[in-house]
Amino acid sequence: MRAKVVGVVFSAVAVLGSVAGCGSGGAGAGGGGREGGPGEGKDESRRVRALGHDQLRHVELGAREVPGFVVEKGSRATAGHGLPSTDSEACRPLxxxxxxxxxxxxxxxxxxxxAATTEQGFQGxxxxxxxxxxxxxGAQSTLRALRAAARECxxxxxxxTGEGQPQRFEEVRTLPAPGLGDEAMAYRLVNAAEKAPSLVTVVRTGSALSMFFATHLSxxxxxxxxxxxxxxxxxxxxxxxxxxxxxxxPPPPHAGPAPGPDEDGEDGEDGEDGADSEEAESAE
Structure with a gap:
């Protein structure tokens, strides 16, 4: 069943990238939060370590680490293609x-x-x-720019898109952010052509950003x-x-299915390098 779900996820990656790219999620993402999230504007006296690339590979979730979800190594295409463009300077961060x-x-x-799953399989x-x-x-300035752009746009x-395809979003709605990290924000995008909402949540933890993007196919x-x-x-x-x-x-090679020929991992990694973190941590 896992292989079948993985196939569905990667076949839908093109939809994910063209509709709202590599972001993160929001409206059902812990509605008890508040805009801006914890720590917005607070004095951060605690010091945290800046992570290097190889160290960062150890933060990836294991394939079944979160019950009800299958997590798989992504690729550059998963995170959107190239550098999208817009005539609106205010909306450029989005x-x-x-x-x-x-x-x-x-x-x-x-x-x-x-991808969310149950005993019945992939749920959309x-x-x-x-x-x-x-x-x-860099993490603070990125989040600050996204917050301002969500308000302005x-x-x-x-x-x-990075492939030159025109897109129009008819709404950007700021949502309650989850109470996670040092600060967080969440917003909802609505694609004008498909009327399909996408959710984006960004959580800053020290000098790192965790960005979540979600859509529902059905x-x-x-x-x-x-x-x-x-x-x-x-x-x-x-x-x-x-x-x-x-x-x-870096953690040992990921044991999951290998990607296609054009699905190299982020920063030039080959897709087989993905981290099933739980296995990696136990192997150290």
């Missing part, structure tokens, strides 16, 4: 976040896909998780990013940042 070239560029990124809810580590204040915006009204999925991902980032002896080598 547009750039939909491609595979974040600005400012992170030190490293890992991308995974997730799927999405991506991108965890990126930044130098300096509430009435929607036009853009072109029931747009059921799209959500459950908080337990986000909490599990953010907790792994926090543990690694605070570890006394963080790993210095």
């Amino acid at each position: 547009v750039v976040a939909m491609g595979s070239q974040p600005q400012p560029a992170p030190v490293g990124s890992v991308v995974d896909t997730f 809810l799927l999405g991506t998780i991108r965890v990126s580590a930044y130098a300096g204040d 509430a009435g929607g915006f036009r853009m072109k 029931d747009p009204g059921a799209v959500e990013i459950p908080e337990r999925l986000m909490a599990a991902q953010v907790a792994k980032v926090e543990r690694l940042q605070r570890a006394e002896r963080p790993p210095t080598a």
